[in-house]
Each structure stands twice: as structure tokens, then as C-alpha cells.
Amino acid sequence: MADERQHPMLQYIINNPEAFAQNLAKTMENAGKALAAYLEPRESGEVRDGTDELTNVVKTLAQVSEYWASDPQRAVEAQTRLWSGYIDLWNSSLKRMMGEPSEPAVNPPKTDKRFTDPDWSENQFFDFVKQLYLITSSWAETMVHEAHGLDDHTRHKAGFYVEQISNALSPSNFLLTNPELLRLTMESNGENLVKGMQHLVEDIRAGHGDVRIRQTDPSKFAVGQNLATTPGKVIAENDVCQVLQYEPTTDQALKRPLLIVPPWINKFYILDLNAEKSFIRWAVDQGHTVFVISWVNPDARQAEKSFEHYMKEGILNTLDVIKRATRQEEVNAIGYCVGGTLLAVTLAYMAATGDKRIGSCTFFTTQVDFTHAGDLKVFVDEEQIEMLERRMAEQGYLDGSKMASAFNMLRSNDLIWSYVVNNYLKGKEPFPFDLLYWNSDSTRMPAANHSFYLRNCYLENRLAKGEMVIDNVTLDLKKVTIPIYNLATREDHIAPARSVFVGSSCFGGPVDYVLSGSGHIAGVVNPPHKNKYQYWTNGAPVGQIEDWIANAEEHPGSWWPHWDAWIREKDATLVKARKPGAYRMKILGDAPGSYVMERI
Template identity: 65%
Template sequence: MADKGKTTAGKDGAETSSSPADAYIVRNPEAFARNVARMLEGLGKAASAWVEPREKGEVVDTVSEPMADMVKTFSKVGEYWLSDPKRALEAQTSLLTGYFDMWSQSVKRMSGEDESPKPKTGDKRFSDPDWENNPFFEFLKNAYFITSDWANKLVDDSEGLDEHTRHKAAFYVRQITSALSPANFLATNPELYKEMVASNGENLVKGMQMLAEDIAAGKGELRLRQSDASKFKVGENVAVSPGKVIAQNEVCQIIQYEPSTETVLKRPLLIVPPWINKFYILDLNPKKSFIKWAVDQGHTVFVISWVNPDQRHATKDWEAYSREGISFALDTVEKATGEREVNAIGYCVGGTLLAATLALHAQEKDSRIATATFFTTQTDFTYAGDLKVFVDEAQIASIESAMQKNGYLDGSKMATAFNMLRASDLIWPYVVNNYLKGKDPMPFDLLYWNSDATRMPAANHSYYLRNCYLENNLSQGKMELAGRTLKLGDIKIPIYNLAAKEDHIAPARSAYIGGKLLGGEVTYVMAGSGHIAGVVNPPEAGKYQFWSDGPQNAEFEDWVAGARETPGSWWPHWHNWIREGSNEEVPARKPGGKKLKPIEDAPGSYVRSRV
């Protein structure tokens, strides 16, 4: 039965009656009206911040292109269902039956006929008790789930769709259902409505102020704040491991970190991070830093800090990033330490570049990289996940056209694409929290790093999209680099291939299949969690787990079924693997050694460049 209210004592001791409805009643209409006016003023400022750069020609909207692709994709789904009247009627009947059952259940609950416990959704968007206790909001929630499930089923059951179209349709449905959740709107979210009433609309005033600020910060585009950026500063409380920039060129800086042990492994460690994001995901703070941990284990650590490119870097392609990035770093390591052989790590696209470079080096008889570790890296893009939604000939041609103007792709575009992969976690909760609740996001170093976006040079990004996502040339032995056709099978060195079980950017299955194309011994390990947390998982945290030692040459599912699960971090497992390959130690080395004079303190100037 519904709560009929309760009696409480007022300030003067008299009893006053209260009911659940009281939380939805505006108590101060004058203050509420005043704040609505202020909210509309803030909304006007947000609109001006959006319009002004467009009037000046500084921003050109390209929304019509993805919208056209979405409409085209949905039309193919619609063709299947509408081509057969019986099939279309069955689809409509299925939806109406769901609504009717929900209505019947709601009536029974309201009349007291059904007092069985209500099933919990487990969806944190609907955590407020009134999503279950208030019949109106419960109805909205249930209708939303029925409709979104029905829409997803339409895509799943559509026959005759090619795999790419089906993938896009499913992705677009998820985006739409995430956006249209009743949790995202003031009038249909009990938590938001009660917040508005309790504050007499102050939350909306603050929210519109934040919206205007974020559009202005994005120069006409919404730069959604996911963390309180004022609490972080690169080199002061993130990316603080001590070291020196010991070399640089147009493409990157090379950082060597100060040793923390008296002796170190003879073979240095070179880390190739992705240029789509900045390197300090591996050095967020001392407790989370893989770089610091590796130094403390006795590695002489070198890291490539990629430039945040502008118009000058438009023609820097994959060969440039291989030669002026990885090869330049190898030259620097040898000068600084006197060692020719290194252990190398590549993270995400940095790992893909590393794999291509290893295949090139194999043909050129360059044996400086003795072992390689791949963090969530794809070399075969057959099962590359939802990012493939953004990759077909038409969409790549559109991106290439947009890049011609400035010579690069703006970092916000890639950030938006990554956020869309998990819109229910990385977009809409922040829209609700920031602009409807009017609350500042919490300071979180990982999300601060995530918003510290980098640009992509036009030549580099075009090459990557076409050769990897669109044509999958690297896995097929068709990728051409530096005048040579690359073969992954030419890579004979030991490989540590780390994937993450819940990775939505480089799926674990994709990383596993790519590893099977390599010509040497591959140690495949699958960490718990996702693309970031699966990698950045220090042993002291005691979180997650990893799987290793699965059956050799098995299919991915069979490998997972037969692998050994170990609680905690994979970092010590990797370190033992490194030592098994080369365990010799030498006295600790200072950055630059005797041949290179340090240029500046870590983390260097390249990483500080903002979009």
C-alpha cells in the first residue's frame, strides 16, 4: 500500500501532517519564480556562447552527417519490419503487450492486490526510492525499460542486415535510449524534481551558469566537465614522478626517470604510450603510478611524451611517429645508458605502432627491442568493438575533409567518441549532475586526465583509421610502412600480451586474436576490469584479478575457460616475466648519463600543452 503520510511535531510543538507529496510542492513561489528568471538568463548566456562562434565562422557544425548516417541505418532496419505486414503487426503487438502487462501490474499494486517485493533494477540511474514507491515515476521507469528493450530486440531480430549495419543500428539505439532515459529530465526524475523544489530552483540557476561556462570553454562546443579540473595541475599533483626530459624533436620528448634503487636491471624499459591521450595515465599519482612502481622494481624507465600537434604536424604520418618517436627513443636510450637492447611497452594505439615498428625492424635487422609488452593493444581489428561504428568509407572521408582545414583532428572529437561508448556512465550522469542538479563534479584524477585531450595529426590519423579499422591491413600482411610491406609473423621476440576483460576500446578477444598472428612466443594475460582500470591496478590496491596460463593455441573462449585466475594485480606477474628474460643488474643510472644533458624536469613541456 502507498504511504499515507505521517504526523510530526512542528516548531511550536503542534502536530503537523506530512506526506510524500510534500517534497514535490513549491513552498516559496516568489523565490522559485525569481530563480526561474535567473535560470532563463543563464540559459540565454549559454545560447550566446554557442551562437557567437558560429556567426563568426569559427565553428562549423557537422551534426547533419552523423544524423544522416543514423537515419540511413535505421531505415534499413525499418525496411525489414515494414516489408511484411504480419511481421510489423507482431512487433507492434509485442510492444503493446508489454505496456498492457505493466499497466495491469501497476493497477494491482495501487489497489493492494499485489504486495510482492518489487524487483530491483540495479541501474544506478534509478536509485532514488520514488522510482519504486511513487506510482507515476515507477510507471515512467518501467515504460522506459520496456521500450528500450523492445527497440534493441528489433535490431537483434532484423534479418538480412550486413554485420556493420547491424552493429551501427545497435549502437545508435543505445545512444538514443541512454539520452531519452527519464532520469535525464527534470519533470520525469523524482530526485531532480525534489532537488528543484527544495532549493527553490537554485540548482537550475547554478546549472545554467555551468552550462554557459562549459560552452564558452569549448569555444562553441560543449566541453562537458567530468572532474573538478581546478584541483589538478600536471607536474604538481599528477605526473609527479621525478625525472628529466633528456631529448626532444618535433614529434616527442623522451623522459628518463630518476632511479630509486642502488642497482637496476641492465636492460632499460621504454614505454610507448598512445598519442590519442597523454602519457601520464601511467603516472597519475604515486599510489597509482605504474612508472613509479617500475622504477621501484629496478627498471630504468624511459617514456615517450608525444607532442600535442598543431598545423605544423599535419603531414606527420605513421612512419614519422615510428622513426621520430620509437626509433628516436631507442637512439636516446642507447646514448643515455650505453645499452642497445631494451624492453618495450606499448599501450593501446602506442602498442599498435610498436607492433608495426617491430615488423619493420625485423625486415631491417634492427634487434634493439628484445622483448615487447602490449597493454590493451589491437593488431587485428576484426573484433574491434564499438569504435568500428565510426569507421566506414563515408565517415572517414568526412573526417579527412574536416582535418584539411587545420591539419589535425581536434581532441574533443575523439573524447566525445570514447565517451559515447559508455554514454550512460560518461555523458548523461554528468549532464544531470552539472546542469540539472547544479553540482560541481568531484575531483578525480582519472577523469581529469580523460578530459586533457590531445589532437591527432591529419596524416597520422587518416593512416590509422584506414589501415587498421577500415582495411585491417596490419593483420593481413598488407600494411605498408617506410616502403616495406609488414608481416606480424616476422616478429619473433618474446611478447607479453595484456588485455582487459571488460575493455570497450580494445576488446580482450581482439587482443588475443591479434597476438596469435605474431611469430614468437606470446604470453597472453587478461586483467579484470576495463581499458584503464585493468592496466592501472597497483598491487597495494588489492583490486580485481587476472587470468593467465590458458591452453596454448586455443580459441579465445577456450583459453578463458582453461586459464588460471589470480586475485589482485598483474604487475608482479609481468615483472617476473621480464626478469625471466634478463635478470642481470648494473649500478643505477642518472637521467641522461654522460652523453645527454637534461633539457628540463619531468613531465616536460609537451604534456602541458592544452587543446
């Protein structure tokens, strides 16, 4: 121990050269298998590598370069700024080498988990590499932000692309520039690299030529066994969804049943992960008669299923089913993410056609106004949508892995590169985590549906403008006058809190805006007994969101009981609890049903 403290570089020396050489040979052998797994589906024509995405990145960044290169003075200023940072780093490093006290030229944010190993600061080599990276990446981001003359969308795309490149090139992602990885490799004589390369082979094979990064251990989870286990029945199904009704756990239930419309980008069981985290089970225990739409995992047969079909065959048909199952016409409805957007579309359609079957509506992290839709707008412009439509036309759907990759890129350090390091360089198995298992359980999306969503919502923002047309009906959210509980989450990257706040003003009735701590999933799936996070209330969302937050009241813990009280304020009438199969409803099977079982 004393020697290691005196000679810290000893920990970066190979312990057993012979074992290391053998493991290095095994690593190279597995690397060959990985390359073969990558090339085989391409040689057979199963996978075709497109260059459209790369072309879009190059074209976007070229516009930034053109701005700085078009004026020699600007170019010199940009170079001077970068070299000034390098000179400051060199001077501070020289002082440190000479034993003089020296402050780092730059430090990573405290929230950056990539550089937590002590040697990133204590070892001068790794500290120098870290600072060199931080100076360069910060300079690149500044070049984008200060490239005047770019339109907002191009600047947004350029900033996003630079961030992705910067994250990918972090020294924490490479063996020779990451002290933790280097120590592990020396200590294990390279066994971590053998295991890691084997993981890479398995993940490329699982992705049929693409790397499907494991974020958790899939062998530890099974839908219907330790996920989505709340007792219930399938009481209806069609080409787009199954309808689930859950068994009551109380003698009495609220007169209004509860309809939950989940997103179709992933499976519905995010609201029924396990008994402790399940919003569905908790709602049943509070006396709600819960019905959930379980969307189909579509293939080419659903290619022409549009928003209109999902509205009619999904939500409107389910309202018919609920009436037959309960003899109750009016329901409380919940929509989550894109399921909430579809529910808002349906509310506007119902308002236009005089359908009053939904008495109150709750939105979980739902956008109806896409002005401030966040980084997902990077992927939406006419050129990119046309490219996507051409690809979807070949199969009739968008492969779920494509959408999953886009979502992961929103937090690439946490959802991509941390697993690259853990799985392929450390050679470790990912930790079993039900939420990440669900995150990987993505679904395909019908071509017509996805095209309509991108064009009408993200690109044209027609729902907020009152210009969206469904079934020859022009939709006006101002005609939606039922009470609305609009939940946003403070750290949401998919439906930003500002976007949800602005969208609240689109409706014509009373809206209660509630802001939860954490993000798009954890801020929603926050059971009361966990006593985690917090939520803020401040009544109607008027003015600016910063002012609303500044004057909001903070409440510790989960927002779930607050929502339940809000529902009961609207109608607290109780009736005898209803069981699936009442009124001669045919039972098609047990929850969670068959549609949720199909994986891509």
C-alpha cells in the same frame, strides 16, 4: 516526519513559491546566456555545424525501418509486440492502484545506476514512467537485432545509435520524470537549476560553442605539481615527441632499459598519475631504467606526420637516444593501446630490416587484429572516413574533443548523462578525480597519422593480414619472434579482451596472454598496494577465449609483480643504476616536459 510518511507527495511541493519564482527567472536568464554562448561562434563562422553525422544516423536507422515496414505482417508483429508490453504494464499498474499485489512488467538490470532512488519503485507514477521507458527501449533494440538482411556493420551501427538515443531519452535525465531531481528542486526552491544553468554557460564557453562537459574539477589538478611528478629529465625532443628518462631510486638497475610507448590520443601521464598510482614510479623502484615517449600535441605543422614518422621519429629515434644514454643496445619495450599498435608495427618493421634492439615486448590493451574491435568500429566505414578526412584537411588535424566524445559514447550513461544530471540539473560540482582529469586532457591527431590508422587498422585490418606497408616494407608480424607479454582487461570497451586474444596469434614467437579485471584504464593502472581486482593466467592464447578463461588460474590483486617477474625471467642481469645526463647527454629540462603541458 509522520506527515511526510503519510503524504509522500508533499516532498514534491514547492516550499517557497516566491523564492522558486525568483530562481526560475534566474534560470531563464542563464539559459539565455547559454544560448548566446552557443550561437555566437556559429554566427561568427568559428564553428560550423555539420549534418553529416546526423545524416548517417538517419540513413542507418531508415534501413531498419525499411525492413519492418516492407512487409505488413512483420509491421503488425512489431507493433503487437510493443503494445503487448504496454498492456502488461497497464494491467500491473491497475492492480497496484487497487491495492493488489503486482509484479513489475519489467525491471532494470541490477547494474543500472540510473534508477536507484527508492521512489523509482515505491512511487507508482515514477515506477510507471520507468517501466514504460524500459519496455520501449528494449523493443527498439530488439527491432535492430531481428532486422534480417542487414549487413553486420549496418546492424552494429544501428544498435549503437539506438542505444545512444535510448540513453539520452531516459526519464532519469529530465527534471519532471526524475524523483530525486524533482525533490531537490522543490527543497532548494530551484537553486540547483540556477547553478546548473550557470555551469552550462561556462561549459559552452569553454568548448567554444560546444558543450565541454566537466567530469571533474580541473582546478584541483596541475600536471607537474600533483600529476606526473616522478622525478626525471627531458633528454631529447623532435617534431613528434620528447624523450623522458627517470631518476633511479635503486643502486642497481636491470641491464635492459625499459621503453614505454604511450598512446597519443591522451597524454602519457596515465602511467604517472600520482605517487600511489604511478606505474612509472613503481617500475623505477623495482630497478628499471625507465624511458617514456611524450608525444607532441600536434597542430597544422604536423599534418603530414604519418605512422611512418611516428615510428621513425618516435620509437626508432628513442631507441637511438636510449643507446646514447645507457650504452645499452637491447631494451624491454611497453606499448599501451594505439601506442602498442604502433610498437607492433615497429617490431614487424625491425624484424624485416634486421633490427634487434628490442629484446622483449609488453602490450597493454593493444589490438593488432581489429576483427573484434568493438563499438569503435561503428565510426569506421568508407563514408565516415572520407567525411573525417575532409574535415581534417581543413585544419591538418583531428580535434581531440572529437575523439574524446567518441570514447565517452562507448559508456554514455556513465561518462555523459550522469554528468549532465549532476552538473546541470542537480547544480553540483563534479568530484575531483585525477583519472577523469586525464581523460579530459585529450590531444589532437595529425591528419595523415589518423587517416592511416583508421584505414589500415580498423577498416582494412592490414596489419593482421600481413598487407600493411611502411616505408616500402610489407609488414609480417609472424617474423616477430621475441617474447611478448600481452595484457588485456576483462571489461575493456576500447580494446576488447577477445580482440587482444585473437591478435596474439599474429606473432611468430612466444606470447603470454594475461587477463586483468576491470577495464581499459583501471585494469592497467592497478598498483599492488591497493590490492584491487585480480588477473588470470593460462599460458599461450590458443583456441577460444572462453575455453582459455574457463581453465585459467585466478590471482588476487595487481598483475604488476607478475609482469616484473616475467621481465626478469628474460634477463635479470644487473648494472649500476643510470642517471639522466650520463655519457654527456644534454638535459633539456625536467620531467614531465613541455609537450605534455599543451592543452586543446
